[in-house]
Every structure is written in structure tokens, then in C-alpha cells.
Amino acid sequence: MTGAGGSAVGPAMAGGPAVSGGPDASAMPPLRAGGGQGRDPWERYGWVIRAVWLVFLVFPLITLLSSDLAWWQVGIGIVLIGAFTAIFVLGAQRLERRERRCQPTAGLGAGYVLALIACGLGTVPLIGVAALSFLPFLVSFGMFALPMTWGICLWVASVAVAAFVGLVVDPGEGTWVVAIIAFAVGAMAAGIRLVTDRSGQYVAMSRELALVAERERVARDVHDVLGHSLAVVAVKAELAERLVDLDPERAKAELAEIQTLSRQALAEIRATVGGLRAARLGDEIVSARRALAGVGIAAHLPDEASAVDVVDPRHRTVLAWVLREAVTNVVRHSDADECWVELEGNRLVVRDDGRGLEGRPEGNGVRGIRERVEAAGGRLSLTTGDEGHGTVLEVVL
Structure with a gap:
């Protein structure tokens, strides 16, 4: 089974780059989640970065084409490999859009992972151990498409499957290389996911702190405007009340000034709420x-x-x-x-x-x-x- 093992090594090596350029960018963009910053115009080309590493799936395709299978079996295998590629790219794009819109992605991500597993399992009767070629892609996709706990479980299960095949089914060197690469891809993806999650939490906390600071600023400005203006208005109202009978003209003047102060305070409050006011x-x-x-x-x-x-x-x-x-x-x-x-x-x-x-x-x-x-x-x-x-x-x- 050296040929099968060799075919698995090539695509497995793509798992690392697939993590850095693929699923993490598609399934976990916390810096923009709900941020209102607008979409980066270069994001439309993200699918190229995700898809380029899928070229390593040519190895199971070569194994399939070089086999003695009937033409219809080869056709089924080609369809399954093509479906795996399409699900990987399109699923990552859709998860990215949902994440950017702050919509839940766990259920949808699980569906895509199950579809990828189904495509990979479908090739087992056709290419045998070479189907392990799909594991690194599956691990990298699942680590970012699923909740962290589920992603780790998928990673451990994938490594366990590769190790079992290496121990029981095909103890060749190529199979063990796949297990090692799947482990490395999962560890790298888990580390990136952890850092990305913490980065998203930091950004969200920073935004919350900025919002709290802005609320405190507005509250402080409103207090300063109202405290000053209402104190003067109250004093002048008391004075006008005492002067109504003693000096009506002076009382009218005080009331006119109260009206002016009230209008000024109202204008300042409006400007303060709009963040446009600066004291002179x-x-x-x-x-x-x-x-x-x-x-x-x-x-x-x-x-x-x-x-x-x-x-x-x-x-x-x-x-x-x-x-x-x-x-x-x-x-x-x-x-x-x-x-x-x-x-x-x-x-x-x-x-x-x-x-x-x-x-x-x-x-x-x-x-x-x-x-x-x-x-x-x-x-x-x-x-x-x-x-x-x-x-x-x-x-x-």
C-alpha cells in the first residue's frame, strides 16, 4: 500500500496552509463581527486562498484514475472528490458571510462537516487508505466551522482513525505521516482558533469600554450643562418671583433672561447628544x-x-x-x-x-x-x- 500512503502525504501537507489561508479566515473574522466597518473589498478573493491548497487532492484523484476500477466507479470517485472540493470552498464562504452578519454558524458548520465526512467515506471503497488524504482538510475546516469543543473532538477522532489505520490496516510509512500531519494541522488550527477567539473577545470588550466611556462623557456633559443652566434659572426665577410686585419691569427682564438661558441650555443639550459641542x-x-x-x-x-x-x-x-x-x-x-x-x-x-x-x-x-x-x-x-x-x-x- 505504499502508493496509497504516498498519495496521502501530498494532500495532508496542504492541511497547514489550508488553516492559515482557509477555514480560519472564513469562519472566524471577529475583527469585523458586528463592527460596522464595511466589508473589505479583497475578501471576495478569499476563496482563491482557500481553494489553492485543494490542488493536493490531485493525489487521491491520481490513485483513482490509476486503479483497475470500472469506468462508472471512477466516475463516482471523481464526483465525490469534486463534491468535497465544492463543499469545502462554498461552505467556507457561506460560514464567512453568516459570521460577518453575526448569525449563528454552529448548526450550519456541522452540516458541512458531515457532508465532507460523507464524501470522504464514499471514496473508501474506491481508493482505500488513500481516502485519508481528506483528513487534514476535514480537521482544518471543522476546527473553525464548529464550536471549539466539537472541533477538538473531530481532531482527536481524525488522528485516532489515521493511527488505527496505520496500526491495523496499513502500517506503511505514508499512513503514519498522514496521522502526524493531521495531528500537526489540528494543533496549529486549535492554536489559531484560540488566539482568534481571544482577539474577538478583546475587540468586543474594547468596543464595550469605548461605548461606556462615551456614555459617561455624554452623561457628564449633560450634567455640566443642566447643572449650570438650571442653577442659574432657579436663582433668577426666585428673584423674578420676589420682584413681580416690587419691580415688575425688573421681573420681566429676569423672566426674559430665563427664557434665553433655557433656549441656550436646550441647544447645548442637543449639541452634546450629537457630540458636537465644545466649551469656549x-x-x-x-x-x-x-x-x-x-x-x-x-x-x-x-x-x-x-x-x-x-x-x-x-x-x-x-x-x-x-x-x-x-x-x-x-x-x-x-x-x-x-x-x-x-x-x-x-x-x-x-x-x-x-x-x-x-x-x-x-x-x-x-x-x-x-x-x-x-x-x-x-x-x-x-x-x-x-x-x-x-x-x-x-x-x-
């Missing part, structure tokens, strides 16, 4: 001066034009966000009479003469500031002012 430092200084004046806090702020010129352009957006939230906290919680704001190239200090920290836990506003500053590589410090009065917030980027 000059606008935040103007807004801070107005908010502090609205609650009767004397504001000591730098001129918006000169402050913007002083601050490093790389830090203006972050410092604008910090200024907004810090002033909002002063308005809402400090009970202060005065507030000072200092701006330098990479530094912002917001200081008030209010009641200080008083052991209060860190709220959402301060937590949001800290997250923004740390994300920008900066440092936030929050301390009580001189003589135990007031609060000093300092950010250095």
Missing part, C-alpha cells in the same frame, strides 16, 4: 460673571479676551469645562459673598469665601471635573481656604 473659555467667563451676579456674589474674574490669550490653546476647552462646573458649585453650594477666578497658561484657580468643604463627600460635579482633568493628564486639588473659610479649587494641566 471666553463664553464661560461671561456666563460665570452673569451667574455669580445673579445670586449676589461679587465676581472677581479676568477679562474674557485677555484670559483667552493667556491660556494655552491646548487647555482652553478643558479649563472652560472646569470653570463652568466650579462656578456652578459656588452658586449652588458655597453661600459665599465673593468669588475669585485666576487663569494662567495651564492653571485655573476658583476661590470663594463661603462655608468651605465642611466634610461633605465629593459630588457628581467635582467628580466630573476630576475625570476631565485626569483624562487630560492634569491634577485637581480641592482644599479649604485660609483660616478655615471658603473653598479653593485648583487645576493644573
